[in-house]
Amino acid sequence: MIDETTTPDADDLRDETAAAAPEVAEHDAAARLQAEIEDLKKQILYAQAETQNVRRRMEKDAQDARAYAATSFARDILSVSDNLTRALAAIPPAMREDEGTKPLITGLEMTGKELENVFQRNGITKIESVGAKLDPNRHQAMVELPSDQEPGTIVQEMQAGYMIKDRLLRPALVGVAKAAE
Template sequence: MIEDNKQAADEAVAKELEGVPADMIDPDATGAEDAEEKDDLSTALEALKSDLDAAKQEVLYARAESQNVRRRAEKDVADARAYAATGFARDILSVYDNLVRAIEAIPAELHDDPRLKGLVTGVEATQREVEKVFGSHGISRIAAHGLLLDPNQHQAMLEIPTEEHEPGTVVQEMQSGWMIRDRLLRPAMVGVAKKP
């Protein structure tokens, strides 16, 4: 009877321990298998760690690349906004030059003639308006007369022998030069002093 009870108890314990890993029941029972399994697990863990490090590196590179692309795109958009009017401005400069020539061609006595006063005033007002529009779009005239020749802004068309000015000084401006913000729109065409 005691043996029956012991057998029943062993069967009940065995039933309860079903599904429980063997190393939890008897840690010494699976020693060799555990060592092999632990080696396999540590190898797999090392492989996973190296894969994780590689994935982190790739994510960092991808993030840096996308940030560079975004910055480049933002710069391109800013440049497009700032310099969008470049082609139009370059074309309208010849119209402005003709306005200036028209005003300079009007003789002084005709400025006060009542029949032409409205025309002269209108042309001068148009010139001022064009200059105002240029200013609002960042288009400015390049200073030239009396300055040393700057090859980045001035284009020397001729040399004028003179003792009044230092050689290399701009003494005549044939066509005005213009900048759009910090970029050259059109160089000033100038005459430069040289020693006689």
């Protein structure tokens, strides 16, 4: 049996629940949409960060390509520089004083200086080796030589080494002091 005194209260309760249910449903939908918005914002931020990282990486790659584009050519031209240096070192002092060959030797020396200037303008620097400690990242030890220097010190340079900007272009071929026996 249904008590009539409780029926109006039950109806009121039903009406309140029905009236409240759309708010609950709307609140759930709003919360779901808000969560979806937050998720989409995160995805946008991640996508923007990734795009910025890709752009930075591409800029660095392009900068490196410009800076090191001449690496292969520079390695090839080093042998020309070596030969010119050896040729100038092989000229006897008497020949340097001869008026007939003096202009030729002066021209060769000027060519050597211009080659050094071109290297300098393009970020190619000679590695200073003699007297320094052996650095396997810059030097290649070819022989150990008896010396009064501390073991591991470079005492002879057989071939100059070069850097292009901050990268090794060619290691210096060196002779290193060995420990006394």
